[in-house]
Amino acid sequence: MTTPAQNRATARGVPEPPRPLAALDRSHLHSSLSDPLLGSVEFLNEVMRRYPDAISFAPGAPHPDTYADLDVERFMHRFLEHAGAEWGHTPSGARRLLYEYGPSRGLVNGLVADLLRRDRQVHASPEAVVITVGAQEAMLLVLRALIRCDDDLLAVADPCYVGMTGTARLLGVGVVPVAEKEHGPDLEALRAACRAARRSGRRIRAFYVAPDFSNPGGNHMDLAHRRELLELAEAEDFLVVEDSVYGFTAAENEELPCLKAMDRGCRVVHLGTFAKVCFPGARVGYVVADQKVRCEGARTTLLADELARLKTMVTVNTSPLSQAVVAGMLLEHGGSLAAVCRARSGLYRRNLAHLLDELDGLRDQGLSRDVKWNRPAGGFFVRMRLPIRVDDELLALSAAQYGVLWTPMAAFHLGSGGDCVLRLSCSYLDAEDITAGVARLGAFLRGEVGA
Ligand SMILES: Cc1ncc(COP(=O)(O)O)c(C=O)c1O
Structure with missing residues (x-):
């Protein structure tokens, strides 16, 4: 329909102003945007906004006390001193490092390589490390580099962190779920998946797993599974x-070597982050990718070089300011974060033990035996199974009527495995909130599941 003003303009020979674009149709945007995975994350955020007084067992974020007194300026200064004394920069040259575009592979790779050697027994050269915008960017770079075409598949321990399955959807990568059990992934199922893929002309290119207290499952892979997984990676x-x-x-006495520390065949690409031990707003993570890559002629590079090349087209470089703060923190602790980790670990293990004690209290008060939960020895998460369907509708009811929030597990599962399971996170709460939150959870369970 034309307006009188448009009619007058057309009559005067003035070209009609362009009509504003009608709304874009989401179904014409990339299919990952219509994926229920994004919908469920948004729904959870929306419920948290709508019920600010609800006690939330949803966020897997580090506890705010762990960064309340962080002196960013001091850490920055410590980094500048280091750049002067160890790297030979003048004071203005060192400061420029903070403000200019930096190398894509990172600025503090040497410090991270030292940390990994001291704290995790991972022996990687600085050249094999790329500093990324959180572990999240590392997932994107690794998947983009490793998956060549539709015939390459990613196997994942199921349930799986949504950051990885979401990235796979963004990139259109086919994902094969492999059930995760308490002591590690089902390796026979993984072997069968590799063979089935090969029979159909495809290949499992990589297997993604979080061996130490996975998110959301809370599982801890035992040593035998770690060894067998590395053998299977060689064999298949x-x-x-x-x-x-x-x-x-x-x-301290239950720590197991990470897979990268056990990796004799150069099969493991190792992702890490400073989000949980320093602070998440820094957005600093890293990837160790020491695999050789054959190029034209006889030249070889490292997979890390290829990831850094990709990074030039994604985020260019990880913020040098953030890298400097994290590096300063590392330097203040003699290049090792083991002591910081131990302090943090104490807080999270106390919270986890407290959550489990409070849940046991519900059982003592007669909670239905049909409600079951696991007992992880670390990490941020407890998985709880209910005898009813756990979905966004139930979450909204839990928030509105009982004032308690949690995360439905269905979004973490590739199959239907999580339909009756919820995730409780204890990392962001104080002990009193955990006590009060479990009391509300008890009321919710009594009300919705029965005694
Ligand atoms: C298993 C797992 N991997 C990776 C990440 C993301 O880390 P970052 O914040 O460094 O991107 C998280 C964050 O919660 C996580 O739980």
């Missing part, structure tokens, strides 16, 4: 993408 010719975000929460 795939790479292991290890996500070691929660390894630091293990009790």
